[in-house]
Amino acid sequence: MIVIVDYGFGNKINLSSALDKIKVDHLISSKKKDIENCSHLILPGVGAFKTTINCLKKKKLLNTIKDIAKKKPVLGICLGMQLLFDYSVENGKTKGLGLLKGSVKKFDFKNKEIKIPNIGWNKVMTIKKNKIFSNINKMDEFYFVHSYYIKTKEKKVIMSNSKYGDLSFASVINKKNIYGCQFHPERSRNQGLIFLKNFCKI
Amino acid sequence: MKNRIIARLDIKSLNLIKGIHLEGLKIIGDPIKYAEKYFKDNIDEIVIIDSVATLYNRKPNLELLKKITKDIFCPITIGGGIRSLGDAISILDCGCDKIAINTAAVNNPKLITELAKTIGSQSVVLSIQAKRRHGWWELFTDNGREKKGIDVMEWIKRVNDLGAGEILLTSIDQEGTRDGFDIDLINQATMISQCPIICSGGMGKLEHIKEVNLNTECKAFAIADFFHIQNNKVRKIKNFLLDK
Numbered sequence: 001m002i003v004i005v006d007y008g009f010g011n012k013i014n015l016s017s018a019l020d021k022i023k024v025d026h027l028i029s030s031k032k033k034d035i036e037n038c039s040h041l042i043l044p045g046v047g048a049f050k051t052t053i054n055c056l057k058k059k060k061l062l063n064t065i066k067d068i069a070k071k072k073p074v075l076g077i078c079l080g081m082q083l084l085f086d087y088s089v090e091n092g093k094t095k096g097l098g099l100l101k102g103s104v105k106k107f108d109f110k111n112k113e114i115k116i117p118n119i120g121w122n123k124v125m126t127i128k129k130n131k132i133f134s135n136i137n138k139m140d141e142f143y144f145v146h147s148y149y150i151k152t153k154e155k156k157v158i159m160s161n162s163k164y165g166d167l168s169f170a171s172v173i174n175k176k177n178i179y180g181c182q183f184h185p186e187r188s189r190n191q192g193l194i195f196l197k198n199f200c201k202i
Numbered sequence: 203m204k205n206r207i208i209a210r211l212d213i214k215s216l217n218l219i220k221g222i223h224l225e226g227l228k229i230i231g232d233p234i235k236y237a238e239k240y241f242k243d244n245i246d247e248i249v250i251i252d253s254v255a256t257l258y259n260r261k262p263n264l265e266l267l268k269k270i271t272k273d274i275f276c277p278i279t280i281g282g283g284i285r286s287l288g289d290a291i292s293i294l295d296c297g298c299d300k301i302a303i304n305t306a307a308v309n310n311p312k313l314i315t316e317l318a319k320t321i322g323s324q325s326v327v328l329s330i331q332a333k334r335r336h337g338w339w340e341l342f343t344d345n346g347r348e349k350k351g352i353d354v355m356e357w358i359k360r361v362n363d364l365g366a367g368e369i370l371l372t373s374i375d376q377e378g379t380r381d382g383f384d385i386d387l388i389n390q391a392t393m394i395s396q397c398p399i400i401c402s403g404g405m406g407k408l409e410h411i412k413e414v415n416l417n418t419e420c421k422a423f424a425i426a427d428f429f430h431i432q433n434n435k436v437r438k439i440k441n442f443l444l445d446k
Contacts (some may be wrong), residue, residue: 009321014297017272046299048322079322091319102435113419115398117324117367120206120248120421125400128370145299145324147367187299 001024002200003038005053005065005080011046011186015077018186022197026192040200041068045078045184049090049104052079062097069099073202075176078146081173087168095200099178102152107164113169114165116128122196124171126160132172132179133159140191142171142183149182156157177202203421205411207439208239208247208407209295210424212401213282214254220430224253224331224346228260230430237270240429243436247277249271249400249424251302251329253345255283262289264296271297279370281329290317294325298399302370306344308350308357311364318365328366330354332387333374339387346374354387355394355436369395370424374404377429378427380406382413388444394439400424 002019004012006028013020026042027034033200035041043065056062068074070083076084088104096104104120107116121141126133144162149169152158162171162182173180179199212219218233230236237248250270252262262283270277280293281302301321307314307328317326331346332339332354339354352386355433358369371391373384383404392399401414402424414420428434 009291009294010297011294011297011325014271014299016273017297018275021275021381046294046325047320048319051320112396114203117398119324119398120204120369141236145277145367147324184277184299187275189275191372192275193310 001029001038002040002042003034004028004042004044005035005061006030007044007047007052009047009199010044012044015042015044015186016048018193018196019200021038022193022200023202024197024200030061030180032061032064035061035064035068036126038068038072040073040075040202041065041075043080043083045080047079049079049082049088049096050092050094052083053096065154066097066099069097070177071177073199074179075181075199077186078182078184081182081199084180085150088148090163100152100173104151105151106148107167109165111165117145118164122162122164122183124162128159128171128193130159130172130174131202132174132178134198135194136191142181142185142188142192144183146182147148172195204421205415205443206400207420207436208236208244208249209245209401209436210249210251210426211236211428212251212253212426215263217251218430220378220426223374224377225371227253233266234270235239235429237274241274241438245276245436246442248274249279249281249302249360250298252282254305262293264292267293267296267298273395279327281327281370286313286353287316287320292322294321300368302327302329304331305348307361308341308343308352310373311360314364314366318367319352323365323367324422326366327362327368327370328361328373329370331372331374332384334384334387339427343376355390358391359397366397368400370400370402373422376404377402377406380427382406382410383419385413388414388420392419398422408439411439411443
C-alpha cells in the first residue's frame with residue numbers, strides 16, 4: 001500500500017484524489033506502523049519547512065522515514081522534496097531529513113519585478129533519462145508554487161531543471177529509490193497524473 | 203514570464219453567482235459543472251470565493267467545496283469565511299492548495315503570519331478589495347460592504363511583510379462592468395508588492411488583458427463574467443496571448 005504522510009495540515013487530500021483518479025490504493029497516515037508497512041511513501045507538499053519537521057519529530061517519524069528511504073520508493077513533492085535535504089533556511093535554519101546532500105534556499109532576485117513565490121506553469125527540462133519521465137512529453141508543463149529551491153553540489157541527483165527569472169533550479173531529483181519534484185504533479189493535469197503513475201510503478 | 207488565466211467562481215449557498223461592483227448578485231448555475239468545464243478547457247487555476255460566508259458569519263460549505271475539487275487536477279484557491287488557522291486547515295482538507303483571506307486578516311493581521319508559518323506563505327492569498335478615491339484606493343472588506351479607511355497600497359506593503367504569498371486584488375469600481383481592469387491600481391500594486399498580484403474586476407474583452415500586459419508587470423488574471431456570462435473559452439484567451 002502506498003502511504004501519504006499526514007503532517008496534520010497541507011494538501012494531502014488532492015494528492016489522494018489524484019491517486020484515486022489513477023486507481024492506486026493508498027492510505028493517508030501518520031502512524032509509524034502504516035509507514036513501516038508501506039510499499040511506497042509520499043511526502044506531500046504545502047506547508048512550512050520548520051513546522052513540518054517539528055511535526056514529524058513530535059510524531060517520532062523522522063527515523064522511520066529515514067529507514068524506509070533506504071529500501072522503498074519515496075517521493076517528496078515540493079516541500080516534501082525539500083525535507084529530504086540537509087537543511088532549509090525557511091523561518092530560521094532547520095535541519096531536514098539529510099537523505100540527500102544540499103540545502104534549501106530562498107529565491108532572491110536583484111530584479112524586483114520578479115515576484116516571489118514562483119507561481120505558475122513551467123516546462124521541465126530533463127537532463128538525464130529516468131523512468132519517472134515515461135510517457136511525458138517534453139513540451140508538457142507542470143504547476144509550481146514555491147519561494148524556496150534546492151541548492152546541491154551533488155549534481156548527479158538532478159534529473160531535470162526548470163527556470164524562474166534567470167535562475168535554473170532542480171525540478172526533479174532522484175538518487176537510488178528516492179525521488180523528488182519541486183512542482184505539484186497532483187495539480188498538473190494529465191501529465192502530473194502520469195508522473196505519479198510512473199512513481200507508483202517503481 | 204507567462205500569463206496565468208484564472209477562473210474566478212463566487213458562490214452563495216449552492217450556486218455560482220455574479221454581481222456588479224460586488225452587488226446585485228445574480229445566480230448563474232451549478233459551480234461544480236462550471237469548475238469542471240474550465241478545468242477541461244485548460245484553465246491555469248481556479249479561485250472559489252464563498253462571497254457571503256463572512257457577511258453572515260457563516261462557515262464555508264465544506265461538502266460543496268469537496269465536490270467541486272474532487273475531479274479537478276489544477277490549482278485551486280478557496281476563500282470566504284476563513285477566520286482561523288483551524289478554518290484554513292479544514293479548507294485545505296477539501297482538496298485545495300491555497301486559501302484566500304480578507305476580512306479576518308484586516309481584523310487580525312497576525313493571522314497572516316500564523317497561517318504562513320504553518321501552511322507556508324505560498325498557500326496564503328490575501329484577497330484585497332479596493333475602491334478608487336481621489337488619488338488613492340480605499341480598502342474594503344465583507345464583499346465590498348465595509349470601508350476601512352485604510353490605504354490599499356499601505357495594506358499591500360504590510361501583508362507582504364506579514365507573510366502573504368499572493369494578492370488577489372479586486373477593483374470594486376471595475377468589477378462586473380466589462381470596462382477593463384483598473385490599470386493604475388494594478389500598476390502601483392505590482393510595483394509595491396514583493397509577491398505576485400492577481401488582478402480582478404473589469405475583464406470584458408481580450409484587449410483588456412493586453413492593456414494590463416503593456417502597462418504593468420501583472421501576469422495573473424482572475425476572470426468571472428467573461429467566462430460565466432459571456433461564455434468565452436479559456437482557449438480563446440490563450441490563443442490570443444500566443445498570437446500577440
